[in-house]
Amino acid sequence: MRFAIIGTGAVGRTLAAKLISLGHHVTLGSRTRDNAAATEWAQQAGPYGHAGTFADAAEFGELVINATAGTVSLQALRLAGADRLAGKVLIDVSNPLVFAPDGEVTLDPVNTDSIGEQIQREFPDTRVVKALNTLSAQLMVDPGRVPGEHNVFIAGDDLEAKAQVRTVLEQFGWPAAAVIDLGGITAARCTEMLMPFWLTMMRHVGHTDFNYSFKIAE
Numbered sequence: 001m002r003f004a005i006i007g008t009g010a011v012g013r014t015l016a017a018k019l020i021s022l023g024h025h026v027t028l029g030s031r032t033r034d035n036a037a038a039t040e041w042a043q044q045a046g047p048y049g050h051a052g053t054f055a056d057a058a059e060f061g062e063l064v065i066n067a068t069a070g071t072v073s074l075q076a077l078r079l080a081g082a083d084r085l086a087g088k089v090l091i092d093v094s095n096p097l098v099f100a101p102d103g104e105v106t107l108d109p110v111n112t113d114s115i116g117e118q119i120q121r122e123f124p125d126t127r128v129v130k131a132l133n134t135l136s137a138q139l140m141v142d143p144g145r146v147p148g149e150h151n152v153f154i155a156g157d158d159l160e161a162k163a164q165v166r167t168v169l170e171q172f173g174w175p176a177a178a179v180i181d182l183g184g185i186t187a188a189r190c191t192e193m194l195m196p197f198w199l200t201m202m203r204h205v206g207h208t209d210f211n212y213s214f215k216i217a218e
């Protein structure tokens, strides 16, 4: 399958590398065609890996992943182009974290809105599924880093899109039973609001190999 990854940071490159290892084709998108991180990644990725602009990636991908900072995701996706994103499933892994100079981290939007919802509102013809945003980049593609049973959340309004995302998650190594469907895209605000707690836990334990584990009574 052809994937577009919008974002050249650690998350975009980690997801891109995993997808290549699974036999998929990936274009890693950036604001500029000569982005050093994307170009270097594509050189190492082999013939299935390409670098380009956000628009090049969106044109290429059958399935799109938004891996940009949530505070600039709408700008990035506007550059990708609504027409190129129309009809496609978009996995939104972003978090709208705002870092203050004193180290305090807040979210914007928050409480009554989320970046997942903002993306779905601005791109109504794109099938947005919030997923993976509560995990470290490494854990997204290697759930065995945390022992035992633990969970990944999905949220979105399009059931068929969520089924496609489940398939991708299973390819990443997530057991089907580990995937918790929280419902419509409004649930994105819940998973985004986990992030201040996640960051606090990271500082507390000193690493990122931890996750949520729910035993849900039938």
Ligand SMILES: NC(=O)c1ccc[n+]([C@@H]2O[C@H](COP(=O)([O-])OP(=O)(O)OC[C@H]3O[C@@H](n4cnc5c(N)ncnc54)[C@H](OP(=O)(O)O)[C@@H]3O)[C@@H](O)[C@H]2O)c1
Pocket: 006, 007, 008, 009, 010, 011, 012, 029, 030, 031, 032, 035, 066, 067, 068, 069, 070, 072, 075, 076, 093, 094, 095, 096, 097, 132, 133, 134, 135, 136, 137, 138
């Ligand atoms: N790090 C983690 O383990 C982790 C875990 C879960 C979720 N997340 C979320 O995943 C997302 C990606 O995180 P990341 O650390 O890999 O990357 P990031 O640094 O948050 O974002 C990098 C991307 O943002 C683009 N960008 C920056 N400013 C922009 C602007 N003004 N307009 C348009 N695009 C702009 C960059 O474009 P260029 O390529 O042109 O530079 C780059 O592609 C974030 O939302 C983060 O909260 C991260």
